[in-house]
Amino acid sequence: MTDTIKKVNVALGDRAYDIFVGPGLIANAGAYLKPLLRRNRVAIVTDETVGKLHLPALEKSLDANGIRHSAIKLPAGESTKSFAQLEKLTDWLLGEGIERGDLVIALGGGVIGDLTGFAASILRRGVDFAQIPTTLLSQVDSSVGGKTGINTRQGKNLAGAFHQPRLVLADTDALATLPMREFLAGYAEVVKYGLIGDRDFFEWLEVNLDRLKEGDVEARIHAIVKSCEAKAAIVAADEREGGVRALLNLGHTFGHALEAATGFSNRLVHGEGVSIGMALAFELSARLGFCTGQDAARVRQHLARAGLPSRLSDIEGPLPDADGLIALMGQDKKVVDGTLTFILARGIGDAFITRDVDPGRLRALLREREPA
Ligand SMILES: NC(=O)c1ccc[n+]([C@@H]2O[C@H](COP(=O)([O-])OP(=O)(O)OC[C@H]3O[C@@H](n4cnc5c(N)ncnc54)[C@H](O)[C@@H]3O)[C@@H](O)[C@H]2O)c1
Ligand SMILES: O=C(O)C(=O)C[C@@H](O)[C@H](O)[C@H](O)COP(=O)(O)O
């Protein structure tokens, strides 16, 4: 492991695993994976875009380590997190003769990671998988923590399982081919870690945003490692979201409803929904007197300066009205006895979990396409 490669451990006892972050990890993946394999054979799941860009380097590295491999390329995009693609993938893995002791590799963004992890969790009642995340979002968030799943007709991530990966290889070189829109979507989840529990990190992001966008490798590694450390600590404390893990859902009840409202399409990708959702969560916190209006404005300004949407009116085209959005929010997995759970904040870096929000205040917030 060279000096530029950083390691974060997810401390989950006999299911603990390492996250490696840095350049050249896809080209060296075979060496990292080999100690995990019962036999020298893996199945790779990727999407058509990542398959063209990064699969050849992974295959070369597996060849160099004497690991046999086959790959499936699924369509790129959120609509691939579906029962139809889960069935296709499961059929393919079984057809390839993947055994219970084998390992499946997810090479791609959060869509491929979530779908592959879910398929691995049900295949022959559970096979191992490794994450090789290629988007900023998947490197800082979705590849870590074992939430896997697909979307259903009723909403976001509604069928899934907790299934931890054996290894995560976050190759920062992969980010060189990532479109800026997708980089920013991942950046929203990076900002989330500052907002929920680390004001200093948020302030570091305010100072270093341009370096991150311009591709400064040292800054990117710092941001990814800080994010993975924050997520690893929360997951180790509460793997199945009985309590504190819900903080990682800041902005997501709003964001998931907006993704559903826009048909899980390119009109609004996940990180963009989270960005608007986090701005709304801070706005609601300010209106309820938990945090200052200055903090809420500072959050919104930072997201907007990054180039992210931060208002409902930033979404092009029609949206359901406030009651329609609240109905979509009702499918959230944090609902208890029909009551929504909110992640709100007392300030930047000080988020908390509550079910005590007046429905009228929520409706008023969502009625305004342009909150002040
Ligand atoms: N499991 C979790 O804890 C968790 C956490 C956050 C988000 N998610 C899920 O992750 C998904 C979003 O993930 P995402 O933002 O990575 O989206 P994604 O997987 O759809 O990837 C975004 C786009 O970038 C392309 N792409 C990926 N890597 C590339 C690269 N290196 N170069 C060029 N193009 C590349 C993909 O083909 C795709 O078109 C959502 O479904 C969300 O619900 C899950
Ligand atoms: O890992 C978690 O826990 C998260 O909530 C991370 C989120 O960024 C992620 O989008 C997650 O998939 C949302 O989970 P869900 O339980 O609301 O579907």
Ligand SMILES: [Zn+2]
């Ligand atoms: Zn998310």
